Amino acid sequence: MHVIFQPAEERGFDSGAQRMVAEGLFDRFPCDAVFAMHNHPGRPCGQLMSRRDQFMAAGDRVFITVRGVGGYVARPHLTQDPVVGAASIIIALQTVVARNVPPDQTAVITIGMLQGGKALNIIPAEVQLGLSMRSFDPAIRALLRQRITDIVQLQSASLGLSAEIHYVEGYLVVCNSEAETTLVLQVAAELVGEDNVDGEMDLLTGSEDFAYMLQARPGCLIRIGNGEAPQANKMLHNSGYDFNDNNLVLGAAYWSRLVERCRSPRARCRC
Structure with a gap:
């Protein structure tokens, strides 16, 4: 397992992930699959959301x-x-x-x-x-x-x-792969219950340079709810945005469980 620190994501072009992949990230640190999480104001804290195939623009x-x-x-x-x-x-x-x-x-x-x-x-x-x-x-x-x-x-x-x-020309479309998304949604359901998991989230017109990593390796990006009002009125890229500290516990639990499941022989993907 490797933890990837992704710099310069907000640049919009010639980004950190793009440069890292081009300079041999996965040659130096081999990975069979890659995963990412992104905050999402407007959905309740405690919800996890993703979708298969095209996800972000x-x-x-x-x-x-x-x-x-x-x-x-x-x-x-x-x-x-x-x-x-x-x-x-x-x-x-x-x-x-x-x-x-x-x-x-x-x-x-x-x-x-x-x-x-x-x-x-x-x-x-x-x-x-x-x-x-x-x-x-x-x-x-x-x-x-x-x-x-x-x-x-x-x-x-x-x-x-x-x-x-x-x-x-900037970022590519974020495309989550089938097996890795299935695993991610299973892990999410184990943590927060199926009622708090949305596996068919609407397409998002935001962009994310994690797309370059997904082009090089299969994987999945998941969104974590930041909370509804008042957080819903302070969206991403807004000067009043406020990260919900309650996400720290859930986010850490998600990553721990995902690693455990990836290492399990029952996992559908090899992480």
Whole structure:
């Protein structure tokens, strides 16, 4: 058994797990299977959740710079305003999922960064946008890239602006393997009872670089409930997030039981 410390998971690309696998993690520390646990606000503390096959989304990043001609706000006709261009791009991007992605497919486009200008009386020369995309299907992933690229370039050109796009393919889809997920759910049921285990959790549009380890070895990621209100109102990536200390006991018990079961001759996977 090996305990893997996974650095730089939140980077979104060129992450810790990706680098570790590429640099021979499983050659130096052989593993037949890998397992991970992730906190999940909004579900009661004491519940464990997972699913077979696809579980968490692929995640990509786009960094966009919209360039124009800055100047005095009182004479906007002498400028080419990238703020207006960025606003136009943001609105147009909202149509991609709504009008280009089939309704039975899952996709997310979120603009998480908008930076431009420092003074109220100056139109800046450039504005920067940062986007995050999530998807499960390779064709949808390619569609998002094409539509985002087209919209950014065409919206910018229509306003006499230019745009530079830096598209970064990020994490893979998290795919839990069959035998390892079955074992994980059995262990979870032994600890908290079947009523507190959800083995068919909905697809999650969050991304996780544990996907790179699952690409190299079979395994399973499980979620542990962090609690409902007030924790449910303080979701992940929120400044008010509060880890539920009661999870320490359950989490430790889960890992201990999983190791015991993996070492048992009755286990379906070789850990």
